[in-house]
Amino acid sequence: MTQAPALLEISNLSVEIRGKHILRDVSLSIGAGEIVALTGESGSGKSMTAFATMGLLPQIASARGGIALSGEPLLGQSEKRLCEIRGEQIGMIFQEPMTALNPVQTIGRQVTETIRIHTAMPQNKAEQRAAEVLTRVGLPPDAVPLGRYPHELSGGQRQRVVIAMAIALRPALLIADEPTTALDVTTQAQILDLLQKLVREDGMALMMITHDLAVVSDMADRIAVMNNGEIVEQGPTRTLFSEMRHPYTRALFEASTHKADLAEVDTDETLLSVHGVSRDYPVRRTGLFTPKRMFRAVKSVSFDINRGERVGLVGESGCGKSTLTRAILGLEPVQEGTITLDGQPVFSQGHPDLSVRRKIQVVFQDPYGSFNPRHRVERLITEPFYLLDSPPNGAERERAVAEALEAVGLNATDADKYIHAFSGGQRQRIAIARALIIKPEIIVFDEAVSALDVRVRAQILDLMAQLSRDYGLTYLFISHDLSVVRSITDRVLVMQAGEIVEQGETEQIFENPAHPYTQSLIAAAPQMPNYDPTSKGDRDASSNPN
Amino acid sequence: MLRYALKRLTSLAVSLLIASVVIFVVVEIAPGDPASFMLGINAQPDTIAALRAELGLDVPKFQRYLDWVGGMLVGDFGTSYTYRTEVSGMIADRLWISLPLAIYALMISTLIAFPAGIIAASRRGRPADIGVMGATQLGVAIPNFWFAMLLVLLFAIKLRWFSAGGFPGWESPAEAIKALTLPAIALALPQAAILARVMRSSLIDILGEDFIRTARAKGLSRRQALWRHGLRNALIPVLTIIGLQFSFLIAGAIIIEQVFFLPGLGRLIFQAITQRDLIVVESVVMLLVFAVIIVNFMVDLAYAAVDPRLRART
Numbered sequence: 042m043t044q045a046p047a048l049l050e051i052s053n054l055s056v057e058i059r060g061k062h063i064l065r066d067v068s069l070s071i072g073a074g075e076i077v078a079l080t081g082e083s084g085s086g087k088s089m090t091a092f093a094t095m096g097l098l099p100q101i102a103s104a105r106g107g108i109a110l111s112g113e114p115l116l117g118q119s120e121k122r123l124c125e126i127r128g129e130q131i132g133m134i135f136q137e138p139m140t141a142l143n144p145v146q147t148i149g150r151q152v153t154e155t156i157r158i159h160t161a162m163p164q165n166k167a168e169q170r171a172a173e174v175l176t177r178v179g180l181p182p183d184a185v186p187l188g189r190y191p192h193e194l195s196g197g198q199r200q201r202v203v204i205a206m207a208i209a210l211r212p213a214l215l216i217a218d219e220p221t222t223a224l225d226v227t228t229q230a231q232i233l234d235l236l237q238k239l240v241r242e243d244g245m246a247l248m249m250i251t252h253d254l255a256v257v258s259d260m261a262d263r264i265a266v267m268n269n270g271e272i273v274e275q276g277p278t279r280t281l282f283s284e285m286r287h288p289y290t291r292a293l294f295e296a297s298t299h300k301a302d303l304a305e306v307d308t309d310e311t312l313l314s315v316h317g318v319s320r321d322y323p324v325r326r327t328g329l330f331t332p333k334r335m336f337r338a339v340k341s342v343s344f345d346i347n348r349g350e351r352v353g354l355v356g357e358s359g360c361g362k363s364t365l366t367r368a369i370l371g372l373e374p375v376q377e378g379t380i381t382l383d384g385q386p387v388f389s390q391g392h393p394d395l396s397v398r399r400k401i402q403v404v405f406q407d408p409y410g411s412f413n414p415r416h417r418v419e420r421l422i423t424e425p426f427y428l429l430d431s432p433p434n435g436a437e438r439e440r441a442v443a444e445a446l447e448a449v450g451l452n453a454t455d456a457d458k459y460i461h462a463f464s465g466g467q468r469q470r471i472a473i474a475r476a477l478i479i480k481p482e483i484i485v486f487d488e489a490v491s492a493l494d495v496r497v498r499a500q501i502l503d504l505m506a507q508l509s510r511d512y513g514l515t516y517l518f519i520s521h522d523l524s525v526v527r528s529i530t531d532r533v534l535v536m537q538a539g540e541i542v543e544q545g546e547t548e549q550i551f552e553n554p555a556h557p558y559t560q561s562l563i564a565a566a567p568q569m570p571n572y573d574p575t576s577k578g579d580r581d582a583s584s585n586p587n
Numbered sequence: 588m589l590r591y592a593l594k595r596l597t598s599l600a601v602s603l604l605i606a607s608v609v610i611f612v613v614v615e616i617a618p619g620d621p622a623s624f625m626l627g628i629n630a631q632p633d634t635i636a637a638l639r640a641e642l643g644l645d646v647p648k649f650q651r652y653l654d655w656v657g658g659m660l661v662g663d664f665g666t667s668y669t670y671r672t673e674v675s676g677m678i679a680d681r682l683w684i685s686l687p688l689a690i691y692a693l694m695i696s697t698l699i700a701f702p703a704g705i706i707a708a709s710r711r712g713r714p715a716d717i718g719v720m721g722a723t724q725l726g727v728a729i730p731n732f733w734f735a736m737l738l739v740l741l742f743a744i745k746l747r748w749f750s751a752g753g754f755p756g757w758e759s760p761a762e763a764i765k766a767l768t769l770p771a772i773a774l775a776l777p778q779a780a781i782l783a784r785v786m787r788s789s790l791i792d793i794l795g796e797d798f799i800r801t802a803r804a805k806g807l808s809r810r811q812a813l814w815r816h817g818l819r820n821a822l823i824p825v826l827t828i829i830g831l832q833f834s835f836l837i838a839g840a841i842i843i844e845q846v847f848f849l850p851g852l853g854r855l856i857f858q859a860i861t862q863r864d865l866i867v868v869e870s871v872v873m874l875l876v877f878a879v880i881i882v883n884f885m886v887d888l889a890y891a892a893v894d895p896r897l898r899a900r901t
Contacts, residue, residue: 097803120808128806135804140797143816145894154815155805190895206805 048073048246049094049214054106054116056089056098056270063089063102064270073213074244076237078257078278080293081267082494083465087250090267091216094248095133096123110214129159132207136219138199142191148175148202149187155209171209178205178235196358197228201235208239215239216248221256225357225521230565233260252494254297255524255567258282266290282570292496298569299499300528301506306349312515313346313369313401313483318378320364338364340539341378346483351509351516353526353547355562356536362519365536366487369517371398383482399428402476406488408468412460419456422446422475429479445474448511449504466497470504477508483515490525502529523566527551535559588891588898595887599880606876607659611652614869620644621668624863642668655869664870669862674870677855682874684754685844685851688767688774689836695775696782696832703779704786704825709813711791719783726780735773735846742769752848770847774840778832785828789821796820822893830886834879 047070056064064086071077079087092098094108096115108115110130115123127133135141143151152171156162162170172182178201191199200220207215217236221229237260240247251257257264258278265275266289274287285291320339339361346352356362367373369380371393380387385397402425405411412421419442426432433441443453449470460468469489476484486505490498506529508514520526526533526547533550535543535558543556554560622638623630639645646654658665664674707719743751749769755762793799794817802812841853852871859867891897 095804097800124806124808126806127804133804135797135801137797141801143798143802143820144896145819146816154802154807158806158811192896203801206801 047071048075048111049248050107050109051090051094052107052109054090054093054104054108056086056093056102056104058099058102062270064093064104066106067267067270067272069265069272069275071214071246071248073246074240075263076240076247076249076257076261078249078251078261078264079267080251080254080257080264082252082293082496084269085267086270087252087267088218089270091133091218091248091250094214094216095127095131096120097127125159128155128207128212129210130212131214131216132210132212133216133218134200134203134207134220136222138196138203138223141203142199144191147188147190148180148185148194149189152187152202152205152209155206159210171205174205174209175202177239178202178208179231180205195228196224197232200224200228200232204232204235204239208243208245211243212245214246214248216250218250219252220249222251222253226523226562226567227357227565229256229567233567236260253567254293254495255569258567258570266293278570294569296495296499297524299495299502301502303351303506303529303531304349304510306347306531308348310348311345312348312350312383313517314379314381315345315365315369316343316379316381318342318365318368318375318380320361320368320373321376322364338539339368339375342536342539342541343378344534344541344544346515346517348482348515349509349513350532351518351530353530353533354517354519354536355521355523355526355533357521357562360536361539362536363487364539366403366485366517366519370401370403370485395428399425399479400482401485402479402481402483403485403487404469404472404476404489406491408465408472408492411472412468414460416459417456418446418458418460418471421460422456422471422478424475425479441478445478446471448477448508449474464497466493466501469493469497469501473501473504473508477512480512481514483517485517485519487519488521489518491520491522498525505529523551523562535562591891591898592888595884599884602880603877606880607656607873608652610869610872610876611655614865614872615648621863621865625668655866659870659873665866667859667864667867669859669864669867674867677867678852678871678874681850681852681855683757684767684849685837685840685853687763688771688840688849688851689833691764691767691771692774692778692836692840693829693833695771696779697829699775699779700782700786703783704790705813705818707783707787708790708794708821709810716787719787723780723783726776727784729777731773731777732842732846734776735770735843738769738773739846752846754849766847767849770840770843770849773846774836774843778836782825782828782832786821786825789824790817793817793821819893823890826886826889826893830882833882834875837878838875 049069049071051067051069054064054067055062067086067090069077069079069090079090081087089098093104094115096118098104104116106116110126115126118126142148149168149171152174153164153167156167156170157164160167168187172187175182175185175187180198180201185194185198191202194202220236221232224232233256236247236249239245249257249261261278263276264278264281265272266281266287267273268289274281274285274290276284281290282294285294318339319337319341321335321337324334324336342365354362354365368375369387371387374388382397382400385394387393387397387401422445423438423442432438442456446453446455451467451470451474460471463471472489473484490501493501502525505516509516516530518526518530530547532545533547534541535550535556537558543550543554543559550559551563554563620635622635622642622644626635626638643651655665662675664678666672667674667677670677703719703723707716710716739751742748749765754766757763790813794813799812799816802816803809807815838853840851841857843849844851844853852875856868856871858864859871
C-alpha cells in the first residue's frame, strides 16, 4: 500500500439532480502515481464522480462536499479557472472512441488544440509537440500522419488519439471512463498497457472507471466499489479481493466469475451443419473502369452443431462472425457451401425457407434498440408467429404468450405493458421470450449479454442454461467476451479473418489453446484474481500466473 | 475530392437529360394547342394548320425534342409563339431580376438565421431561445406576400424610404438594389425562420455529441466548443435546406414578383402558361431545373468541403 500525498481529494461529495440523489457522501483520494479504480454497475455513480471532478456535471445538478486537486478546491470554482485546469491538470478519456473525436477535424489538429489552448506555443511548435505525443501513445506520424481524419483510423487507434489529447500537457490526474469497454480484447490489453506505462513514466494519478473488475484487478493500486451513488467499500486491490467485506462487492465478484450450470448433452445427432461456406462482398470500386473486386468475409467455414449443444463463436470485430450469423439465419445467400438445419437448406431458390426459419431464432445485443417502443409486449413477442402457416388465435395465442413470458421469469400480465417499463435485463428476457414462443430448435445469441451489468448477466446466463435444459434447446452463442463464452458453452469455435482457426471443447480450448491466435486472445483477456478463498477458482490459479 | 466532384458532375448531366425528356413530354401532352388558342375559337382549320406549320408544330415530336435540346446547348431557346421574339432574350431580361433577387434574399435569410439559430441553441430553454423560437414560429406561419404588403405599407407608403414596386433596371445598380430590397426581405423572412430552426436543432444535436464533451475536457469553454467543434458539424443539414431554399427562391418568387410588379421569371412563366406559349414554358422550366440541379451540385461540393468522410466515400 502506497502512502503518497493525496493529489485528488474528494470528501463527502453529494450530487443531486432535481431532488434525486446521484451521489451520496463519496470520499476518495488518489495520490500521484497511483491507479485507483472506481467500479460498480451502470447508474452506480462512477461516471458522475468523474464528471464532478472535471467540473462537467450537468447544469441542473447541484453538488455539495469538497473536491480538491493539489489543495486547490474544484467544487464551486469559477468556470474560467476550471477551463484552465481541464486539459492541463486533469485529462480525461472516454468509452466510445468512435464518437469521442470530432469527425471533421484531423487528428493532428485535435491534439494540437489541447496544447494551443493552454500554452502560448506557436502553431508549428505545437504540431511538433502533438507529433511527439502521438508517437508516445503508439501513433508515430510516419505510420499515422497528423493529417488523418478519425474515420480513417481503427477503434484502438482512435482511443490512442483521445489519450494523446488527454496527456499532451502531462496532466497530474488522468480520468479514464471505461476506456477499453468498446475495444476488442487484444486492443484492450494494449491500451491498458499504454495507460500503465504513462502513469509510471509521468507519475500521473489515474482514476480508472470500469464495470469490469477483471480489467483493473491487476493494474489498480486501490479499488473503490460503488453502488447507488455511494462507495460501499474501498481498499488496496489485494485486500479488497481477499476480504470483500461488503456483500455487494462479493455479489459483483461472484457474478463476474459466474459459471452457468449446463445440462449434459446426450445425443450426437447433427442439427445445424455448415459446410464449406464462403461469403463475398463487393468492394467499392476505386475508379470507374477498375474491375469489380470482392472481399471474402467468410472463407470455407465448416462446422456441425449437435442437437442440445451450446456452441460459442468467438473472434474480434471484423472477423466475420456477424456475416456468418446472417448466413446461418438465412438472411443472405452464400457464394459457396451449404448450411442445413435438420437436413434442410436454410436458403433455397434465392429466398430463406420459412419451414426452416421457424426452427431458428435470434436474440441480439441491444436490449433498448431491438424493440419497437410503440408496441405492447404481447405484440412484440408474437412477431415470429408470421413464420407459422397457421398461427394460434384467441385463447391459444394468449396461452402461448403467457407461457413464453413465464418461461423467462416474467409474468403473464406483463404482456400488456410497453417496453419502456422494463429494465435492460428484463428486456433481454423479453427478447428470449420472443425467440422461444414458436418453440425453435436452435437460438442464436448475438452478443446477447454484452450490454448487461454483471449481476444481470449472471441471471440471464442462468436462465439460458435453464431453458436449454427444459426445452432441449441448442445454442449458438456469439461473443467477443471470452469469459461469458466459457461460462455458457460446451464447445467453442474461434474465428479469425473469416476462418475458423480452432474448435473444440470449451474447457479444452481455454486450458490448452493450440492456435497462436487463440493463445493471444486468451492471454489478452483480463482475468479475475483468485484471492477469495471461498471461490472455486482453481482454473484461474492455473492459467493466470500473475 | 476530384473524383467526388466528377462523380457528382456525371449525375448532374444525367439528371439534366432526364429532366429535359420529362419536361418535353409533360408539356406536349398537356391539353391546349397553341395555334388554335392563339387564333381563337372561331378560327378556320386551314388557318390553324398554317400557323402550326409556321410555329414548327407539324414536325415529328422526336425531331422537335432534338431541335429544342440542340438549340438550348448553343443558347438558342427558340422563338416565343405569342411575342414572336427570341426566348433567350426574354429569359435573360427576367433572369437579371430573379437571380439577384434570389441571391439577395438568401443572403438576408442566412444573415438572420445563423446568429438566431446559434444564439437559440447555445441558450437552450432560456429567454433568448424562447424569443427566437417564438419569432420563427410566426415567420413560418405567416405567408410571405402578407409580409410583403406590410413592408410596403410601412416602408413605401408611410416612411417613403422605398418605392412600392417596379424595377428601374440595372443602369443604376444602387437604385436596382434598392428596388429589390423590400421583395428580398419579404422572401427572406419565412426562409430565415425555417433556416434558424434547422440551425438550432442541428446544433443542439451536435452539442450533445461525445466529441463536444471531449472538447470541454480539453479545457474549451462551452462557447469555444460550440464555435470550434459544433458549428461545422451542424452545417450539413443547414446546407441541405439552403440548397432547397435557393431553388425555391429562383422559381417560387412569383407572388412576390406580382406584389412588387417585378418582371421576373415567375411572372414570365405564369403568363406563358396562360397563353399556351409552350416553347417559353419549356425553356423556363428547363432553366429552372438547370438552376436547381446546379445548386444541388454546389451543395454536394459544400458537403464534401465540410465533411471529410464524404470525400473518402467518393
